[in-house]
Amino acid sequence: MDVNNMEDEWLPQNEYESSEEEVDIDEVKKELFEKVQNIKQTLSENFNIDILKNNLRYMKDNIKLKNYQVEGVNWILNIFKNNVNGILGLGKTIQTICALAYMKHIYxxxxxxxxxxxxxxxxxxxGNKFQRNKIKEDIMNHEYEFLKHFKFECLVVDEAHRIKNKRTVLHERLKN
Known part of the structure; x- marks a missing residue:
């Protein structure tokens, strides 16, 4: 068969040419933005100021959160309360002091x-199991090998963007 004489229907089509409807990128962006706003609104409606106050009771008196930090804490508490996972990624230490998992070199x-x-x-x-049972501290700073023996309700991981790469040691250790 001569390629020049082949019917158009047998020729591979460019995916954009073969699409029956055109995609309006601006419309897609608008729809995604609206979805994000709806999620944000839902989380805001579920926010309870008492939860925030109770979770900040350990902060030093001279520490005053900025508005964006209050919003960040609000966001963290709401995603936790609504069982939604999220990566903050802003590097705001004051927002992430709770359950911590990190590498030994930054202890x-x-x-x-x-x-x-x-x-x-x-x-x-x-320490050994007996010694670990004696712990009465608010926060425990430890490596993965020890932490893997516990079941956590919530785990906040510093530099969590590294978990996305399934080939990293961090990903493997947290998965196991």
Whole structure:
């Protein structure tokens, strides 16, 4: 068969040419924006100021959250309350002092950040099962090998964007 004589229907079509309807990118952006706004509105409607106040009770008195930080804490509490996962990605330490998982080489930095922003006690501990049962601290700073033995209701991971790459050690350790 001569390629020049083939019927058009047998020739591979460009996916854009073969599409029956044209996509309006601006309309798609608008629809996505509206969906995000609806989700944001739903989360805002479910917000309870008492939850925020109770969760900030450990902060030092001289620490005053900026409006965007209050909004960030509000967002974190709402996604948790509504069982929605989310990655904040803003690097705001004051918003993420709760359950922490991170690499050994930044332990000391996190301990200093917790001391700077909160009245919580931090205990960095390596020990056996009996010794671990004696822990009475608000926050525990530890490595993956220890943490994997616990079931967490919530886990906040510093540098969580690294979890997206399924080939990373962080992804594998958190998955297991």
């Amino acid at each position: 000391n930095n996190w301990i200093e950040e917790v001391k700077k922003f909160s009245n919580l006690t931090v205990f960095q501990f390596n």
